[in-house]
Amino acid sequence: MTKVPVQFTLNGSEKAEFIDSGTTLLNALRDKIGDTSPKGGCHQGTCGACSVIIDGELRLSCLTLAETCNGATITTTSGLAEGGVLHPLQRAFLDTFATQCGFCTPGMIMAAKVLLDHTPNPSREDVVEALSGNICRCTGYEPIIQAVLSAARANSQNAA
Amino acid sequence: MELRKNYFADVRKDDLHEIGQPRPRSDSPGHVTGKTAYFADRNFPGMLHLKMVRSPHHHARIRSIDTSEAEKHPGVVKVLTAKDVPHNVYTILILIQVGPEDETVLADGKVRWKGEAVVAVLAETERAAQEAAAKVKVDYEVLPAVFDMEEALKPGAPLVNEYHGQNYYLYDSGECRKVRFGDVEAGFAEADHVLEQSYQSSPIEHAPTETTGCVVVPEGNDRFTCYTNTQAMFFTLDNTSIILQMPGSKLHFVGGTVGGGFGGKVDVIVEPIAILGAKLTGRPVCFIYSREEEMQISSPRAAEKVIIKDGVMKDGRIIARKVTGYTDAGAYSRHSPYGAQKGAGHYPGPYTIPNVWIDTYCVYTNRTPSSAMRGFGVTIGDFALEVQMDKLARLIGMDPLEFRFINAYRDGDMKAHRQPTEGAALIECMQEASRVANWPVAEKYMAMSSYKNGA
Amino acid sequence: MALALQTFATVKDANAALKSAGTRYLGGGTLVVRAANEGDVSVSSPVRSTDPALSAIEVGGGKVRIGASVTMAEIARHPELGPLAKAARAVGGPAIRNMATVGGNLFAPAPYGDFAVALLALDAAVGTDNGEMPIETFLVGRDDSRAIVTSVSFTKPDNFRFLKVSRVKPKGVSVLSIAVVLEQAGDGTVSSARIALGCMADRPMRAKAAEKALLGRTLDPDGIAPALAAASEGTAPITDPIASAWYRAEVLPVHLGRLLLG
Numbered sequence: 001m002t003k004v005p006v007q008f009t010l011n012g013s014e015k016a017e018f019i020d021s022g023t024t025l026l027n028a029l030r031d032k033i034g035d036t037s038p039k040g041g042c043h044q045g046t047c048g049a050c051s052v053i054i055d056g057e058l059r060l061s062c063l064t065l066a067e068t069c070n071g072a073t074i075t076t077t078s079g080l081a082e083g084g085v086l087h088p089l090q091r092a093f094l095d096t097f098a099t100q101c102g103f104c105t106p107g108m109i110m111a112a113k114v115l116l117d118h119t120p121n122p123s124r125e126d127v128v129e130a131l132s133g134n135i136c137r138c139t140g141y142e143p144i145i146q147a148v149l150s151a152a153r154a155n156s157q158n159a160a
Numbered sequence: 161m162e163l164r165k166n167y168f169a170d171v172r173k174d175d176l177h178e179i180g181q182p183r184p185r186s187d188s189p190g191h192v193t194g195k196t197a198y199f200a201d202r203n204f205p206g207m208l209h210l211k212m213v214r215s216p217h218h219h220a221r222i223r224s225i226d227t228s229e230a231e232k233h234p235g236v237v238k239v240l241t242a243k244d245v246p247h248n249v250y251t252i253l254i255l256i257q258v259g260p261e262d263e264t265v266l267a268d269g270k271v272r273w274k275g276e277a278v279v280a281v282l283a284e285t286e287r288a289a290q291e292a293a294a295k296v297k298v299d300y301e302v303l304p305a306v307f308d309m310e311e312a313l314k315p316g317a318p319l320v321n322e323y324h325g326q327n328y329y330l331y332d333s334g335e336c337r338k339v340r341f342g343d344v345e346a347g348f349a350e351a352d353h354v355l356e357q358s359y360q361s362s363p364i365e366h367a368p369t370e371t372t373g374c375v376v377v378p379e380g381n382d383r384f385t386c387y388t389n390t391q392a393m394f395f396t397l398d399n400t401s402i403i404l405q406m407p408g409s410k411l412h413f414v415g416g417t418v419g420g421g422f423g424g425k426v427d428v429i430v431e432p433i434a435i436l437g438a439k440l441t442g443r444p445v446c447f448i449y450s451r452e453e454e455m456q457i458s459s460p461r462a463a464e465k466v467i468i469k470d471g472v473m474k475d476g477r478i479i480a481r482k483v484t485g486y487t488d489a490g491a492y493s494r495h496s497p498y499g500a501q502k503g504a505g506h507y508p509g510p511y512t513i514p515n516v517w518i519d520t521y522c523v524y525t526n527r528t529p530s531s532a533m534r535g536f537g538v539t540i541g542d543f544a545l546e547v548q549m550d551k552l553a554r555l556i557g558m559d560p561l562e563f564r565f566i567n568a569y570r571d572g573d574m575k576a577h578r579q580p581t582e583g584a585a586l587i588e589c590m591q592e593a594s595r596v597a598n599w600p601v602a603e604k605y606m607a608m609s610s611y612k613n614g615a
Numbered sequence: 616m617a618l619a620l621q622t623f624a625t626v627k628d629a630n631a632a633l634k635s636a637g638t639r640y641l642g643g644g645t646l647v648v649r650a651a652n653e654g655d656v657s658v659s660s661p662v663r664s665t666d667p668a669l670s671a672i673e674v675g676g677g678k679v680r681i682g683a684s685v686t687m688a689e690i691a692r693h694p695e696l697g698p699l700a701k702a703a704r705a706v707g708g709p710a711i712r713n714m715a716t717v718g719g720n721l722f723a724p725a726p727y728g729d730f731a732v733a734l735l736a737l738d739a740a741v742g743t744d745n746g747e748m749p750i751e752t753f754l755v756g757r758d759d760s761r762a763i764v765t766s767v768s769f770t771k772p773d774n775f776r777f778l779k780v781s782r783v784k785p786k787g788v789s790v791l792s793i794a795v796v797l798e799q800a801g802d803g804t805v806s807s808a809r810i811a812l813g814c815m816a817d818r819p820m821r822a823k824a825a826e827k828a829l830l831g832r833t834l835d836p837d838g839i840a841p842a843l844a845a846a847s848e849g850t851a852p853i854t855d856p857i858a859s860a861w862y863r864a865e866v867l868p869v870h871l872g873r874l875l876l877g
Contacts, residue, residue: 022287031203034203036197036201037193037194039198039200040200041370041371041451043450043451046451047369047451049370076194077192077193077194078193078194078195081193086192086193089192090192093191093192094184094192097185097188099191099192101368101369101370101419101421102187102188102190102196103369103370103420135369137366137369137420137422138420
């Protein structure tokens with residue numbers, strides 16, 4: 001089996017591993033590096049549970065081969081809290097009861113983070129569009145949308 | 161949220177500290193930080209991947225199985241067939257005396273639905289397991305299949321499941337669950353109008369975001385730890401103990417964290433074969449459904465057909481209701497005999513009707529076995545009942561909500577299955593619905609109470 | 616065989632590698648990695664090229680050339696490709712659009728491939744190292760196509776309309792998609808029409824009978840009636856969990872009518 005080196009920055013720290021060629025980023029993160037916050041829900045690009053941020057863009061780690069990420073900067077939900085302080089999105093998801101089974105939550109937070117990074121004051125339609133690739137089967141979309149809007153409000157209040 | 165205090169004021173307590181107060185969920189901090197540990201978040205050195213070879217036919221006899229090429233495939237550690245399973249024929253509800261055992265862990269001589277598990281391949285990598293699974297050769301003799309419940313009940317229909325001997329579940333009450341209350345034919349004769357309608361539904365897949373699966377680790381002391389997302393921990397443990405002929409004390413199940421279930425993870429499907437694989441190889445094993453397996457293989461809510469015949473008076477009283485319900489179990493029982501029985505207990509709905517006749521059948525077809533899902537046995541029945549209620553109201557020219565007030569059950573009413581009604585709150589729910597939805601009803605209905613002496 | 620990714624700096628070298636058995640060109644991963652994840656063991660060696668020409672968008676002199684590795688997101692936000700943005704945004708959710716490429720969309724089987732429907736209406740030319748060919752010709756032979764698609768080129772349209780119909784909003788798989796490029800004479804009558812349909816066959820197809828029926832007609836309910844009546848001619852809609860062939864055929868004229876009148 002062909003082993004290939006991969007090296008990237010994950011949540012601010014340098015990672016280097018030898019992996020089997022053809023390994024998805026999802027499996028590399030979960031099985032080799034030990035970051036299990038991205039979830040494998042469908043492995044076909046449909047559910048969004050594996051969403052991560054690569055070089056500022058939302059990507060699906062289940063359809064990305066890890067060896068194509070050499071040199072990239074990758075963010076996952078497990079890296080959002082700083083020094084034990086939750087990210088405003090994490091806080092908002094907690095406060096608005098935007099989690100039920102929790103399986104879609106890390107992907108939802110990634111999609112929401114990319115939105116707020118580019119659009120600090122999104123409309124409800126912006127939020128719906130930004131989350132449209134992420135499926136919640138406990139049908140908790142409404143509190144999730146409210147969580148993202150409330151995180152945006154919290155951000156703008158802090159900035160003011 | 162507004163809690164109305166004018167309903168049941170005599171039995172309310174308003175000094176509650178928890179109920180009515182928002183409280184943080186204890187599991188949310190783990191969810192939002194990605195720290196919650198689902199079964200698949202456990203990874204163990206040397207873990208094998210299990211892939212299932214499945215039947216491409218709805219109904220077929222297995223002439224032969226050739227696993228020799230698959231066994232030689234690089235990375236393959238073990239290939240399992242029916243003969244490897246200690247007690248290969250089981251049924252989940254045998255634990256509560258619902259038999260006979262009617263389903264194979266791995267198909268033995270016959271497949272009864274498209275997607276049935278035939279051969280399990282364990283390999284070093286998922287890819288090697290997939291490649292080897294493609295090399296398993298199964299020689300099938302395709303048999304006639306039946307997909308429609310009424311066709312399945314006709315004489316001469318293909319026999320789906322030999323363990324039953326006929327295409328319906330045989331209850332102690334006979335070919336169906338029965339409820340008899342009053343004289344339904346006399347009620348129809350007396351009624352101003354009789355309306356018979358039939359309703360049917362298709363199977364519904366739960367589609368949880370986390371697919372069904374488990375990770376099994378053989379411990380040094382001849383015990384096995386099984387990390388699973390089952391929703392039925394002790395059913396799974398006890399059934400696994402029966403299937404593997406292994407005392408329950410050898411099995412340590414770890415679960416409780418489920419990435420969406422909705423009733424779809426109660427079927428004891430992945431754990432026994434994964435534990436067997438771990439036992440025979442001495443290696444950790446993971447068996448995780450692909451998304452396609454979750455959609456096509458995991459059991460859906462049963463398809464149902466419900467035929468309702470009602471006798472109604474011009475003044476709005478329903479005086480007779482006859483219901484025939486069919487639950488499509490698919491090829492095996494799983495939880496469906498129980499679902500069909502629940503239906504019998506649930507009809508005629510939350511209404512007081514003096515003459516009731518209920519028959520509910522659990523039918524076997526060559527479709528994917530169905531099982532539990534959120535109120536199974538009741539939900540589709542309620543859909544049918546409430547559509548029927550609207551049709552009846554239209555038939556006699558009455559407001560559909562007022563029509564329901566007239567027939568609503570109240571405390572003390574005798575239900576068809578002879579349990580007196582207690583704690584009813586339908587009247588009050590409808591009063592509140594009328595208010596909130598701005599669908600006014602006559603004052604006399606707003607003055608009613610679930611307490612009979614109250615109005 | 617275990618998977619092994621091969622990466623080449625040039626399309627030429629990647630094309631050479633694709634001559635070996637078990638290889639398949641890897642674009643954004645939404646088709647090839649998905650197939651591997653789902654247990655398709657026919658591909659053991661995905662091949663890709665990092666050639667920068669594949670990622671370029673050139674607009675000038677009324678012409679557009681889009682490299683095959685350009686993603687849907689890049690098209691959607693390109694200032695000079697405004698009319699196409701709707702078709703690019705019709706593909707997947709935000710993450711998919713950051714990955715899915717123009718080249719890949721040409722190979723996506725129905726119900727996917729909404730952007731290729733747009734390219735068909737634009738009468739795009741599909742480029743490979745062997746030169747260009749009309750997209751219609753390309754689509755017919757795409758199952759046996761081995762040469763890497765490097766670009767698509769087309770004339771920037773004046774009147775381009777696109778509609779994707781799905782049951783879930785804003786992101787859903789297609790019931791069908793329709794792309795139309797129209798030219799109208801001074802009196803408002805249609806002087807030229809290209810209508811492309813998605814999900815009405817296993818790959819995008821032209822509604823040529825409807826195109827013909829639109830010529831010389833005005834865009835009002837009476838004017839388009841013959842085109843709507845002819846819309847289904849030659850179609851063989853797919854049946855899948857989203858919709859049956861019957862349903863797709865029934866609603867096609869309704870949605871085509873809305874697009875033409877809208």
